[in-house]
Amino acid sequence: MRLFAYGVLNRELAKGRAAELIAPLDEGRPATVRGTLYGLRGPDGGWYPILLPDAEGGTVHGMLHDASGVDWPAMDDFEDAHDGPDAEYARRELTVALGEGTATSGFAYCYVRDLPGDAEPIPGGHFGTWLRESGRSAIMGRD
Template sequence: MRHPAQRLFVYGVLIRELAKGRAGELIAGLDAGRPASVRGRLYALESAADGGWYPILLPESDGGIVRGILHDARSVDWPAMDDFEDAHDGPDAEYVRREIAVTLADGASATAFVYCYARSIPADAEPIPGGDFAAWLSQTGRVAIGGRE
């Protein structure tokens, strides 16, 4: 029997420096994590609720580099995390939790759970060149969403 990933790769509002509100609560018990990356395309969406931005990831083995943090996930409350990410079995889910390949800064490989966008890319989605959501926020003067409830 295959064991599920015991790691979580975060690339957006679950990064400690960006996590506010419920996001901050959900990651409070995680380790400091290690810089890592996945392959794919990263976009930003503006939240109609608070005007902040959040990223969407489309994993692609031949895509660009998407930067984030790899955490030990043994303490994650997966049902609560899935609820926060709107990752469920219904047709209107915004994200899906998938196990994908992750590369650590030292070149080591691992697999981790990653929340990947489950819908078609919205017309107003902004590509994030360089695949680094936090850097994109800083460069554009935009802010991350205040937190999903």
């Protein structure tokens, strides 16, 4: 299995529990998916991204990792991805474009709730760049 990480599951941003969960991932390769990326403010004042996949959408940047060693149930729990009506995310298989122009598939955590009114569009579809350019910081994570 492969994981497309576009936000707080990227090594440069992962803290606390997120860093523990992604420890088994390989270094990954730059990759993109089609969709729209938004930022939401978390309870600690930090920000986290939400991905709305859309084959006709813009480009969302991230890393594609071999995730064969990942504890998927723990990752799903961290991302609040479950079958209940109050889930925040769902783990979905998406088409992922690699830098050399080839396409493959990978799983990504996609937002499943209605878009919140305070969600901020992330121009360019790169969460880390958006944080740096706006002077914001990533959410510390959930335990």
